[in-house]
Amino acid sequence: MDRRTIFQLIAAMPVAGALPAGSANADERSTRLSKLNLSELPPAWVGKEQIAILIYDDMTPLDIVGPHYFLSALPGATVHLVARNLDPIHADGLTLTPTATFETCPADLDVLLTGGGVGGTLAAMRDPATLTFLSDRGARAKWVASVCTGSLLLGRAGLLRGYRATSHWIGRPMLKNFGATEVDERVVFDRNRVTGAGVSAGLDLGLSLVQRLRPLDFAQTIQLFAEYAPSPPLDSGTPDRATADVLAGARQQLKAFVDAVNVMGPGAA
C-alpha cells in the first residue's frame, strides 16, 4: 500500500474520540444553553458564578438534581459537587461522583446548596467536617440554599440563626431548634438564605435562584426547556391535602428521624 492510499484511508476514517459511533456532531450536541458558544448569547445571560452543591451518602438525590438542572444551565457558571473526599456517593440506589472536596472547593462561592434526606442528613448533622465546611463557605457565600431537610443541616451549621426558613414538612417545626423561624411556604427567601420545602421543591427553588442570577427572559427560557408546567396526578403533596391515615403513616415512618433531631443540640458556632 503506498503512502497516498494510506492517507486517503485515514482521511476517510471517522475522527477517533471526536465522533465515536453514534455520536452527535458539535451543533447537535449544543443541548443546553450552558454548552453553547457563550459569544452567541446575550451578554447579560453570561456569568461566572462558582456554585457548590454538597452531596453525601444516603441523601435524597432528587433534592439536588432538581436545582442542579437549573443551576448547571447558567452560562459561564461552574457547578461543583462537593463531598468530604472524591469517593463515590451512594444515595437511594444512585451513585454520584464528587468533583471537589471540602478542601478543594472554592473558598468564595456565589451559591452554596445542600439537599436533605433522613438518615444521611442526620449523619451529616453529626459530622464535624461537614458542619465546618458549611459554616465556613456559608459565612461568605452570596446565596446559601437548601432543599428539604437540608435546612436542618444548614441550621445545625449555625447558618439559619435569626432567619426565616422552610424545610420538608416533617422538618419545619424543628427549625426553631436551630434558631430559625419556621415559614410554611414552598420557597423562602430571607436576605441571602434560600430554603425550599421537601424534595420536589428543589425545582421551584432552582428556578427561583436562576431568576435572581440572570435576566427574566433567561429564566423563562430555562423553564421552557424544562417544560416546567407540573401536573401532579394526585393531590396528596402536603400534610393538609393528604388523608389523615396517609399523614399519620408518614409521620410514623419519620418518627425516628424527628426524635433524633430533637435530642440534638443547636449545633456549631
Added chain:
Amino acid sequence: MDRRTIFQLIAAMPVAGALPAGSANADERSTRLSKLNLSELPPAWVGKEQIAILIYDDMTPLDIVGPHYFLSALPGATVHLVARNLDPIHADGLTLTPTATFETCPADLDVLLTGGGVGGTLAAMRDPATLTFLSDRGARAKWVASVCTGSLLLGRAGLLRGYRATSHWIGRPMLKNFGATEVDERVVFDRNRVTGAGVSAGLDLGLSLVQRLRPLDFAQTIQLFAEYAPSPPLDSGTPDRATADVLAGARQQLKAFVDAVNVMGPGAA
C-alpha cells in the same frame, strides 16, 4: 494490659463500619419506605418489580432522577441503571454509575424507562446496541416508559408505532416520524406505553406509574414524602405560556436537534 481491660476497651469502642463517625443508627436510616423492614408494611404495598432505567452520556439527568425517586421507593422492587457497559455516564456535569449492562439487565422487565436530552439522545438514536436493547426489552416489558425526548428514542427503537404518545414540546411533532400519534399532554398512557413531556414531567410520570403499580394510599404517601405540590415561580413552562421571543429563541437553540432527527429514517424493526 490484661484480657479483661482489653475487652472493656473494645466494648467501649464504636463499631467500625457499622456506625462510622456521624452515622445514623438503623432506625434513623429508615429514610424511605424502600428501606423499611418489608414485613412491617401492608402486604399490598410490597412488590417485586424489575425496573430498568436506561442511562447514557449527555442525557438530561433530571429526566430519570425524577421518576427514579418514585420508582425506587416501591417496596420490594429492584431498580437497575442500565448502560452499554459499566463505565461512568457523564451527563450535564453529573456522573452516574450504571448498575447493569445491556447484557446483564434482566430479560423480563416490569418497567423499562428512558429519559431524553438533545445531543446524547441523538447519539443513542444512532447507536445500534442501544436500539437493540430497547426493542428487545421493550417487546416484553409490562410498562415501556419515557420522559422528554426519550420518546423519540423509543420511537426509533420501533416501540411507539401505532401508539399515542407525548414528548418534550420540541419533540412532539417528530413522533409521527416513528409511526406514533402526537398527543399534547403531560403524561400519555396508551396500553402499556407511558410517555411524558419534557424533563420535569418525569415527576408526574413517576407518580403516575406508582399509582398503577401500588394501592392508592401508597402512591399518596410517596407524594407526601416528596412534598410534591409544585409551585413554579414563573409561568413560562410550555410553548403557549412562553413569550414569542422566548419561544423563538428556544426553538433556535434546538434547531440542529430537530434537523438531525428529521433526516433520520424511522429506525429499527
